[in-house]
Amino acid sequence: MLKLMSTTAIAATMATAGAVSAQEGPYAPYEGTTLVVNFPAHPHYDAVMEVLPRFTEETGIEVEVDMLPYLDMRERQTLELSLDEGAYDLISYVVFSKADYVYADQIEPLARFFMNPALSDPDYNPEGLIDGYLQNIGVAGGEKGYLPGPTGSLFGLPFGSETSVLYYRKDIFDKHGLEVPEDYDALLDLACRIPELEEGMGGIASRAASGHQASHAFLLHLAPLGGRVFDDNWEPIINNEAGVEAANALKTIVDCGPEGSSAFGPSEAANAFAQGQAAMFLDSIAFASTFEDESRSTVAGNVGYAAHPGGVIRASQTGGFGLAIPKNAENPEAAFLLMQWLTSEEGDLAVAMAGGNPSRFSTYQNEELNAKYPWSATFGEALEYADPDWRPIIPAWGRINADIGTTMSQVLTEDLDVQEALDGVAERTRALMEEEGYYLWK
Numbered sequence: 001m002l003k004l005m006s007t008t009a010i011a012a013t014m015a016t017a018g019a020v021s022a023q024e025g026p027y028a029p030y031e032g033t034t035l036v037v038n039f040p041a042h043p044h045y046d047a048v049m050e051v052l053p054r055f056t057e058e059t060g061i062e063v064e065v066d067m068l069p070y071l072d073m074r075e076r077q078t079l080e081l082s083l084d085e086g087a088y089d090l091i092s093y094v095v096f097s098k099a100d101y102v103y104a105d106q107i108e109p110l111a112r113f114f115m116n117p118a119l120s121d122p123d124y125n126p127e128g129l130i131d132g133y134l135q136n137i138g139v140a141g142g143e144k145g146y147l148p149g150p151t152g153s154l155f156g157l158p159f160g161s162e163t164s165v166l167y168y169r170k171d172i173f174d175k176h177g178l179e180v181p182e183d184y185d186a187l188l189d190l191a192c193r194i195p196e197l198e199e200g201m202g203g204i205a206s207r208a209a210s211g212h213q214a215s216h217a218f219l220l221h222l223a224p225l226g227g228r229v230f231d232d233n234w235e236p237i238i239n240n241e242a243g244v245e246a247a248n249a250l251k252t253i254v255d256c257g258p259e260g261s262s263a264f265g266p267s268e269a270a271n272a273f274a275q276g277q278a279a280m281f282l283d284s285i286a287f288a289s290t291f292e293d294e295s296r297s298t299v300a301g302n303v304g305y306a307a308h309p310g311g312v313i314r315a316s317q318t319g320g321f322g323l324a325i326p327k328n329a330e331n332p333e334a335a336f337l338l339m340q341w342l343t344s345e346e347g348d349l350a351v352a353m354a355g356g357n358p359s360r361f362s363t364y365q366n367e368e369l370n371a372k373y374p375w376s377a378t379f380g381e382a383l384e385y386a387d388p389d390w391r392p393i394i395p396a397w398g399r400i401n402a403d404i405g406t407t408m409s410q411v412l413t414e415d416l417d418v419q420e421a422l423d424g425v426a427e428r429t430r431a432l433m434e435e436e437g438y439y440l441w442k
Contacts, residue, residue, distance in 0.1 A: 026118060030334040031060035037090040037338070038077060040070045040321065043286055044160035045092065047356035048342065054350065055341055061334055070094065081106040086328035089335040092159065092321045095137050099395045102140040102155050107324040110138075110154045113336040124344055128360045133158035136388040137322035146393035155324060157343045158359040162320035163308070163386045164220055165379060167273060167281040167291060170304040172198060180304065184225065184311045187282075188249060192256040194279045202258035205269040205278035208250065210409035213265050215401045218408045219317070220282065221246040223390040226312030229400070229429075230392060234438045236429040238404070239422035242312070247411055247418045253282075254412050262412045274299060282308065284319060285379045289355055305375045307382040315387035320357060352376075396436050400429050 039045040045067065052063050066088070068076060074097060080086040081101065093101065101107045114120045126134075134157070135148050142152025166187075168180060176197050181187040191203030207213040222228070227242030237243070254261045258277040260268075266283060273281035274290060274297040281287070294300045308316035323339045325332050341347050343359060352358045352369055363369060364380025391397070407425050410416040433439065 026121075027059035027061060027337060029118075030331070030337065032062075033331055033334045034062045034064060035089040035331055035334055035338055036064050036066065036087055037092075037335075038066045038068070038073060038080075038088045039092045040073050041067050042070070042160065042321070043289060044321065044351070044356040047351050047354035050354040051342075051347070051350045055338060055347075059337065059341070061338065063338065081326050081328065083328060085330070086326050088326055089329045089331045090338055091324055091326060093156065093324055094321060095319060096391070096393055096397055096401070098137065098140060098156065098322070099146060099393045099397065101324065103395050106327055107155050108327055108329075108332060110156070110325075110336075113325075113333070113340075114154075116333075119333060119336055119340075121340055121344065124340060128345060128362050129158060129343070130161055130359055130361060130383055130386070132318050132383070132386040132388045133161040133320070133322075133359060136318040136386075136393070137161075137320070140393075144389075144392065144394075147388060156322040157339055158320070159323045159339075159343055160321035160357050161359045161383070161386075162284040162286050162317070162357055163379070163383050164283060164317040165285050165308060165382045166306045167283075167287070168304045168306065169276075169279045169299060169302055171302040172201075172279045173304070180306050181309050183309050184221075184249060187280075187309045188252050190280070191253050195256055198279065201276070202261065202272070202278040203256040204253045204280040204282055205258055205264065205272040206250070206253050206261065206282060207264050207266045207269045208254050208262050208409075208412055209265045209268075210413075211405040212401060213405065214250075214408035214412065215405035218246055218250050218404060219391050221249045221311075223315035223317075223387050224308065224311035224313060225249065228389070233442075234433055236426040236433070238429070239419065239426040243422050244418050247408065247422060250408065251412060251418070262409070284317075285357060285375075285382070286320075288373070288375045288379075305378040307378070307385060314385040315390060316382060316385050317390050318386045318388050396432055399432060403428055 056062055077091055080088055137158040138154050138156040139148045139152045140146055140155055142149030178190060181190055194201060194203040207217050222243060225242050225246045227246055229236065229238045231237050258272045269281065269283065270287045270290060272278050276298050291297045291303045292300050325335045329335055345360060345362060348358050348360045348363045349366060352363050353372065358364050361380060364376050370376045403425055407421045411418055411421050
């Protein structure tokens with residue numbers, strides 16, 4: 001049995017009104033349809049739950065939400081997408097699931113929906129979606145297989161876009177006359193100066209736990225410092241000078257961070273910053289509302305926001321979630337209407353006003369939103385630097401990512417030599433890529 005959170009009960013009277021309004025419009029053929037969707041337990045989708053009754057009111061389409069923790073969500077999707085008849089009409093997915101779902105032919109290309117004048121809203125304005133996220137979340141089959149290009153196709157839409165930003169303690173910076181770091185030299189200098197200035201306080205709280213978290217943290221620094229996992233010929237270059245610099249940057253941050261930093265996941269790192277144990281936090285925009293919540297944060301009112309510092313370039317992460325229609329969905333057309341409604345200019349703003357993460361620059365520029373959430377304008381500016389290629393979204397990535405994470409953890413906790421560690425990752429990665437057929441055409 002699915003554990004469902006139904007918006008029907010929330011908006012029973014709204015649905016009646018919506019059925020009337022939908023009778024002669026594009027939603028009329030789908031009036032009374034019940035969509036079953038799979039969303040993660042995440043602040044963005046908490047905001048979505050507040051907005052969904054409005055969709056039912058306007059369209060007469062009801063929505064039931066199976067909301068699961070992310071790892072459970074992925075496990076459930078892996079099962080459901082493989083069935084002849086799946087449980088879900090619409091799913092949310094994390095970007096690195098894109099390659100797996102597209103490669104297994106489990107999610108719908110969106111072209112046929114956007115080509116259908118009865119479904120495609122002429123005022124949707126797809127050009128307004130944040131381009132880096134549309135590329136990162138939605139496109140497959142183009143350059144490198146996962147980026148836009150002449151052969152690329154659209155399989156999903158960004159919804160819950162995240163990028164990395166720098167949170168910092170305004171009171172601590174003001175007290176010691178510190179400048180907000182614009183580049184990595186200044187960032188790493190402050191990371192280790194702050195513990196000298198403030199006894200018991202770490203410089204930067206960062207995720208670093210073994211596995212995916214350590215890999216994520218390393219990659220967070222690799223792109224701005226000029227590195228990549230592969231060159232354009234799929235040869236691993238993770239062990240070049242930029243890779244070594246990124247690993248050393250992470251090690252410096254962890255060594256000068258709050259106690260226990262090497263075991264931090266994102267929640268633990270965020271909590272350390274929220275409880276005053278660090279003067280900076282470099283991670284997703286998704287944590288802003290937590291830091292300003294006095295019931296959960298001791299630093300509320302003293303948090304500043306800045307773009308991810310630059311290295312050779314400015315290149316913040318692209319992460320978060322997208323929406324896709326399973327190939328085995330029972331109601332794909334109605335699911336598209338929900339997807340389109342949620343990611344439209346009006347839907348994106350409504351979700352953002354409820355506390356979600358916008359997927360459109362115009363939403364970040366909205367005066368009403370910025371009055372309610374003062375950090376939004378800074379986050380919109382930071383998204384200009386979001387890098388859709390900060391990690392390779394290929395089917396083999398899960399195994400490569402796990403290897404990077406395990407190896408980075410050894411660097412952080414066992415003092416494994418950085419160059420030796422990355423040389424090992426590069427060697428194992430090349431063997432895997434050869435096994436996957438990446439060098440057959442040479």
